[in-house]
Amino acid sequence: MMNLDKILYKDELTKEEIIFLLSLEDSADQQKLFNRADQIRTTYCGNEVHLRGIIEFSNNCEQNCLYCGLREDNLSLQRYRMMPEEIIEAAKVISNLGIFTIVLQSGEDFFYDTHEISYIIYQIKQHADVAITLCLGERGFDEYREWKIAGADRYLLKHETANPKSYQVYHKKQRLIERLNHLRYLKTLGYQIGSGNMIGLPMQTVDDIADDILLCKDLDLDMAAFGPFIPSPHTPYQNKNAGDVDLTLRTIAVARLVLKNVHIPATTALATLDEDGRAKGLNVGANVVMPDLTPNPYRQLYQIYPDRKCINDNPLHCKACLQLQIESLGRKIADGRGDSLKLNDEPSRSLSKIN
């Protein structure tokens, strides 16, 4: 018989204990889990919430992940690519808002070659004192190296599931082992690395989610994201059920217990499924929010899933709205880059306004 109160205060959790926590149904028990995760978040991350401004610069993708609206076979999606100067300009807007991490995100789009991405990174770094996170899918090992030299700081590459058989079904052309090799190589290059899963993918079990959390620990991640699956039209999974919000919240909470000094976002997908999802995520262990600040007319075309929350035209309104939400929770927006909690000293940032 598992003892909840004892488990919540253990330093290391076994897989069985993780499964036990993920399976809690009683609302009082869940609240104990959430309270403990919030306490651990305070200890390791403080009260600050880090904002990461995302620029989704291309919705073209050469992959065909079964769950994703950007998959190559989705012919109904209007595709776009932002030009390098547009991307650099968007990064300046974000930096001037006082958001000091820029996430450059796209499908796996080899239209942008190694040098073009390097140029974009380098130019952003020349103009703004920001951290740059790349989220471009699996690219060449030489490219990762060149982008690091150009100034990239972090790489986000979600593993989606630690179950190799399910991974093969979802991704067909790709293998889990290769994805993990990419993540490990990125780490050796000095990138701060992020990964994570999707809650509620078809065939997923609680056992799989426990493995996902343990894999995040094994990878020694700097950031781990756990967001709910949302079915997207014109994909093979369009008629599947969305992920469960409560299970997603329990996953965030358990991940905080296991991973401790790792950044964990309250995802936009969670906010899309539940009006209060962002606040709920922040209350159960999350310490990061990643607003989509892609300029229009592109923003509404990045349809990984439909009806995304916060397709807001004005970045200023977006920042103000997030500030209100975060302050209403008794928290505050961080004024630094929010580098890895595993680094001893956060690089100093000289606040630079750019034109």
Ligand code: SF4
């Ligand atoms: S999940 Fe990523 S790699 Fe897969 S289809 Fe979507 S954008 Fe492409």
